[in-house]
Amino acid sequence: MRIRVAISMVLVLTLVLAACGGGGREEAAVESGDTAATGAPDATTTSDGAVEGELSVMFSWTGSEQEAFEAVLAGFEEANPDVTLERVQIPFGELNAQLTQQFAAGSGPDVTVVLPGLIRLFAAQEFLMPLDDLWAQWLEDGAYTESLQAIASVEGTPYGVWFKGNVNGLVWYTPERFADLGVEPPTTWEDFITVLDTMKEAGEEPFAVGGSDLWPLTQWWDPVLAEVAGPDVFNGLVDGSVSWDDPAVVEAFEVLGDLIANYYPADTLDRGFVEATCARVDGAAQLQLQGAFVNLVARGECDDSLVPGEDYAFFPIPQYDDSTPAVQTISGDLFAVNANTANPAAASALAEYLGSADAQAIWAEQGGFVAPNTQVPSDVYPDVNDQQAAELWPADPSVAALYDLDDFIGGEIQTVLREALQQFVRDQDVDAIVNTMVDVDTRIRG
Template sequence: MMRRRTNLLASCTALALALGATACGGGPVSAGGGDKSLDGQTITVAGVWSGSEQKNFQKVLDAFTEKTGAKTQFVSTGDNVSTVIGSKIEGGKAPDVVMVPQVGVLQQFAKQGWLAPLSKTAGAAVDANYASVWKNYGSVDGTLYGLYFKAAHKSTVWYSPDALDQAGVEPPTTYDALLKAGHTVSDSGLAAFSVAGQDGWTLTDWFENIYLSQAGPEKYDALATHRIKWTDPTVVEALTTLGKLFKDKQLMAGGQKGALNTDFPGSVEKVFGPKPEAGMVYEGDFVAGVAKDQFGRKIGEDANFFPFPAVDGGKAPVVSGGDAAVVLKDGKNQKAAMRFLEYLTTPEASAVWAGAGGFLSPNKKLDLASYGDDVTRETAKSLVAAGDSVRFDMSDQAPAAFGGTKGAGEWKILQDFLRDPSDPKGTAAELESAAAKAYKG
């Protein structure tokens, strides 16, 4: 799945680390002055990140080295974390720490006996610094294994202020108003939405926001764990609501065919690129990184967001994703690895990446001033303020065969629904069939 971006000068971060002061427009970053108690030791950290995300995470690793003396080595797994880590464990080359991007994978690792429970120190910090929902998502059968270090706010609709101004519309607060505003935008010459239908995961995010707001958190939790079936009337209702967008060719850039041929970066380009084709694109906070890094947009000026609007009188949803740090039992340096997780629980560690950009932290003790721009601060504030009403990305909680496989399961079925949204009940039956098979497996 796509994840995030942005950069500050490395020297600025280094200055903050060295001085333990407020720097780069951020809060306290006091990684200097450590006890060097892990001198001579090395930990290996595996994760999905590459490019600018990997470079920014490296700054966190470097800050840990500065504080403790431990050397670090980052290994990129690609998106298929489960398979890669399983192979490394079997080959006797298990990393010490893995940054796991899916709840379902964390649960899988724990049930296979691969994970060490978090230390009492880390657990106490999670209790003090995080909403309990993050502890719940990091726990399996009451034992805390994962620390959510990096989060995504996946209930943000990004828009071109020029496009909305030209159409004379304000950011809407209800789903019906969103579609109405979309028609006004399309009447002014641009399509309303750019939809990344080529990437099935974006369609699961559309569904999840609608479902959370329309059906409510209890139903959301039940569906996420398959305690209710995908043929439940609430699922059919949410698909019907989503279908209002999918079947309206006036609202989507290129219509259904165009959406199915547009990947996530392309969907951002159609709004914020040199030749705009649409006024709005729905996806997580990481849209800002693409708009800024690839298309030179100034976040807050010529690229902005509004919260995903409430559906049918429900509450506005806050769907999140995130990367949880876990310690593998088969790693060669479990003690130093656990020290690293204890470090990641601190606002100090989060401030390093927050200052570099392309990052949100669920750590409520992180000073919002640590973020580099007002829009990111507002997004982070919204995520933290949501507290225990945050719900983790549903497809990331499911077995990968259903919720996280290209060309299969939920991704494929929702792409088919985008192609032909005329039968929500039939689509719900297909989803249930695929889900039942995956959960049974």
């Protein structure tokens, strides 16, 4: 009896552990990284220099965005008829985990969409192909700035190409309601607070947030941090050289805490991004601090009769302090090339294409897209909101381009920051959120 129970226990334990276990990874995962160097570009390049062969490309867009990206890929196929593209679509929420497992197993796609945080992790494992030549040419042509290159680089070596840009820190509003309230888009922080108070006095809900989706809260944290603490502190948090208890960071949390306490809706954590967007469109809230992509989402998800610029528009979040340098928070999607691709020539060609003005203009024409390549003409954008957002893209080297902080850091710090911001919405406890972040971010302590 006891023996049988013991055997049963061992079997159950074994089954459970087998279910939980990841096991060791194949050698290919860690021994790879030099295939690009040993790869044979000639084998996938025809005598006239054109590329050929099969190529897998992974992305995470769906719906109308996927259709737009398909149109971009069609442009590549048209220019390179001997290349067969295999499209792999992965839901955004699963992208990092899927890519990690696939690259670690040595079976990653040839070209993949990727955020800077993952670029840093993958580059450290030598999973990605360096793209120095491409970037040297782009910088020379003025297609990109050095701060954009830095975002796509790890320790000075570029591993990513920009494809889809986005401008953050935009306060979306309805011009007609502003007229009813007798307010104008504010240009200073004081005016901003005055507008918010006017809305409250009129019985209106100032903001729609969408905090149940976690990431919309970081859309608040980034511009507030950038405006209050400045670009050096912002980038210091990104690279781990500035601690979360730095006085400038603490002040930024205090400013955000005041905004939450005074102007956030009570149901912030009950609603997601789309619900918040539609709440603003419907008039349940007056403002939404978000990215340029709201231009597409408001029409696509809430009301397809909206006219950009007339029915909804945006103003950049005002400068908190006139003495701080000009900053622009941005985000966006980059592409990277697998260092172990069997077709490095075609993969590099696709990366070069995706970073080009020609490719980005295809999507820009369809809307909901800010082209990171500065050579995409502004008249390709289909409406005034997209045009104005594109004008805010930090094409001018004097404007610091600050990439979405948590996406840039990635990993556990990103997850904990998002969760801590949700808790911050509930308690506005500056000490607690600072301590939480100091505990989890051990980089500065080594």
